[in-house]
Amino acid sequence: MRTFAATALTPPPYEALVHDAVAEIAAHSAQWADAFGLAPTPAARARLAKADAAALAARACPDAPLPAVRLLADLVTWLFAFDDRCDEDELGTDPGRLAPALAPLLEVVDRFGTAAQSGYQPAGPTAAALHDLCRRVRALGRPGGLLRFAAAFREYLFALLWEATNRQLHRVPRFAEYVQMRRHTGAVLPSFALTDLAVGGLALAADRVDPRVVRLDLLAADLVCWCNDVFSYGKERLRDGHNLATVIAYELSWPEKAALTEAAARYNAGLAAYGALEAEVLADADARLSRMLESRRRWLRATYDWSLLALRYHL
Template identity: 25%
Template sequence: METQTLHIPALEFPTPSAISPLAEEVQVHTFKWAHEFRLESPEKLKRFNKGKFGWYAAREYPAANYEELCLVGDLITWLFTIDDKCDRFSSGTLEGAWLRNMLNGFIAIMEHRESAVETPLNDALINIRSRFQRLSPPFLYSLFCKEMVSYFEECLWETEMQEGEYSPSIREYLQWRPKTGFYIMFPLVSIFGKIDLPEEVYEHWLVKKIELLLNLTANLANDLHSLERERELKTKGLNLVLIYEQELGISLEEAIQQISDEYHRNLLTLEEHRASLPFWSPDINAQLDVYIDGLYIAIKAYFDWALIDTERYKSKV
């Protein structure tokens, strides 16, 4: 049966593109780091250059220094290694059990405990954790660790979802999808930008709402960008277009349009939220503006990396 050709709407994100001139140097470092920590077999390492994770890091934090960008490039490389291992694993009981033990081991490492599973990925994660701890103020480091743990918890949930061979509901998507990676990058905006905001500002409900909406908006874009590839896979992933189609009983074209409409509504709501932020002091609000601008740049980086730098979400047909 011939696969239906879909029209995926072009999505613009309202922030100028930026990239560090160190992108290629960071890419070279990240490839060497992945080899040093044995993230993949030598024959599979080439995919890390194709992934251009060093470029992704350079787009997320264009003003960061070389050491900081190398750390982000290594983190992204590590995260995508885990994502690929968890994304489409066989539903066999042994493999699922191994993945769960491995992920629980990563949680232990981020909580400064020992993993019960031996894997080279542990050493790479400890290396990343230690470098972030040296660079970060205690509060921002704790936020980074917290978001890493949330990501692993989401991976555990997706493992159970695939083993059970069921499609998540819209409610489950909204609960779990924000934990899939973008949040990890948010504390880094303040760490690398030397932003010194009071904890109460980071925890303010409207700041949290902006972070959540940015996260969900980026994921809506990702779901549209990856839709063609998702449809080719036997095991469907966490894609809201496909969930809408199934749960709402609508056509795929209608689901695409609804996701696109929601994406644009989110952008308008984000503008309204930014305009409604309370006033703390001239210095605090100026730093908060820098922080939120940094979040926008980190999200824009995804668009440019996914659609310009790589062909990650192009159909394999």
């Protein structure tokens, strides 16, 4: 599938960069995951190592301060570890079991990284690691960024219930529904929020709600997810219907190869549309909005390059 994706997808036309300290970032995130027990078995540690979260973060933030890139890498590590837990424990196929597992995570997010109150302890290693992430986001001293991160993370948690319900019912979502929910199940928006904090791309509220900027932000999230869907299709088609190609095949009654080709074509068309709209917005963007948009470009390129190299989604 990597060969198909590499030939069918248009590489994002942005410079491919990697943070100079990528090895140090990787070592830190591995130690961080071990300290919280996110991957408690040798098999779990091996799966998490295949994700290479640090490489993705180092590509998305190639020139950000080291502590900020470590924070992003730890977030991505947490997301991969929780995804593995949902697969291994089958939480991701049973909303009745997943819901109580999400409650302590939602409690952590609702506390916004505040110091532990009397009697409060995060419920288990996953919640404790998430509390550490929220605490570090709070320590950056940017309340607006913290609020955006928390709001996006809540949307991610609730979207996981939608996904688990579909799996329990053996339901393939319709295309429009899938596109809407995929950007949340992929946890792209909380990752964008941390990236904006890392690079000083906290755009003004007026810019954030500009329809063109809203469209760019959502399209960037979609493109990150669709790129992943095409690269990971060979593995995910054996699991369930949460993949862009699978949804297209089901909705249009197309064969697998045609649907996969169409998924790649939609990614390519989205990438072209993104570039055209971004050029229009950049024409009168201030420095903060320009940095935000630069971070989105880097995420697009980072996802593509990381997907070419990472072992997580290759059989």
